[in-house]
Amino acid sequence: MNEIRVGGMRFALDLSQPLYEQVLEQVRSSIAKGEIALGEKIPSVREMAQALKINPNTVMRAYQELERDQLTETRRGQGTFITTDADKVSHIRHRLAEEAVEEFLARMSSLGFTAADIANILRAKGGEG
Amino acid sequence: MNEIRVGGMRFALDLSQPLYEQVLEQVRSSIAKGEIALGEKIPSVREMAQALKINPNTVMRAYQELERDQLTETRRGQGTFITTDADKVSHIRHRLAEEAVEEFLARMSSLGFTAADIANILRAKGGEG
DNA sequence: TTAAGTGTATTATATCACTTAATACACTTA
DNA sequence: TAAGTGTATTAAGTGATATAATACACTTAA
Structure with a gap:
């Protein structure tokens, strides 16, 4: 299946859709389903990029959309965290x-x-x- | 609304999606809803392109997908017709x-x-x- | 026979979204 | 101080989409 597990989440990327959208949707899905707890830290941009074998900029774009939707909060120097607001x-x-x-x-x-x-x-x- | 009527069909194109897909879907919708009769001729590639203010090649691409789905039959020199097979x-x-x-x-x-x-x-x- | 209107094919060009690459900077923590 | 964060910038490449210009084969009606 080419399924990758990282940070307690499952990822399966293909070429049918932009990569940043797939990352966005799959993280969002994990949050919506409660598969990842509120307040929890998700993998860093670089770590996620390396695990998924894609460019850090592409991961960045997905993470920024998550933050714009207020599903995550980013703390400079610390990382990206799921919101604590249910x-x-x-x-x-x-x-x-x-x-x-x-x-x-x-x-x-x-x-x-x-x-x-x-x-x-x-x-x-x-x-x- | 920027709605265009041509060949008994309504078209409203935007930039959110490829033009050829929009033409394809809107013709297909007219067929599925029975808004256009079986066996009926639809506008020529050039006529449709001129009415929608898009390139003939773009219309061509939509028409070819309709034919591949066997929703239309093309007769060289005559035009493109809705299938007669319900x-x-x-x-x-x-x-x-x-x-x-x-x-x-x-x-x-x-x-x-x-x-x-x-x-x-x-x-x-x-x-x- | 001819002219106009069909579908169809080809070549070239332009634009845009997406992705990668390489760097660099500001911040936090150990 | 060093390592790991998020973030920004610049450059380059690729592929899908769309346009433009042209040409050819076919059908129909004048």
Whole structure:
């Protein structure tokens, strides 16, 4: 699978998407799922870059987006830490979910599926899984 | 809105995505929704390019993807026509829906939402709309 | 036969996002 | 003081996207 474990997180990078987006999303996912604790330190830019075999600048870009979303706090000279504010995590998590739902519904609507159609499809899906 | 009507279809292009993908998706959407009839001729490459103010090569690329999906048939010297095979349309429509569902569920799962969570969110969404 | 309108192919150019590389600087801690 | 942090800068390369200009094969109607 080319799966890399670093800092208690799992990473699987490919070329289908920008690398910085994949790093961002996979760290964010770990936070949202609670797989990494609040206040915990994540690997340094250089350490992460070396582990993932990508450029430090690329990791930096991902880390800066995490901080802009207030999911992390950076302390110069110390490192990058997950926020200690559970509300921040909850807020971002629901905002991202809202975006996913909106995009999904728009996409299905553009294919001519109604809300009832979608409910049926998901119900069928849930039944088999 | 910068909405352009051409060949019975509506187009609204922006810079958030490749132009050829937007043209592809918007024609495909018109077909899936039955807004354009089976067997009908769609605008020529040059006509579409002029109407949308984009390059003919860009339109060409969108048209070729439609043909690869067998949603259209091209007749040299005559033009590009929607397939007359309703099954083809149905097949593609369900394939795209399947992809949308899979991506949506994966995205929600990466945020730590369960199938039950998702059902609740969509039910709430349906109720208010 | 001809002219206009089709799809199609080719070559060249330009732009932009992404990624890497190499450095350097400010800060914190041991 | 040395090592490890985040951060900034400059340069270069690559690939996808889009445009431009041109040409060719085919179909249809005048």
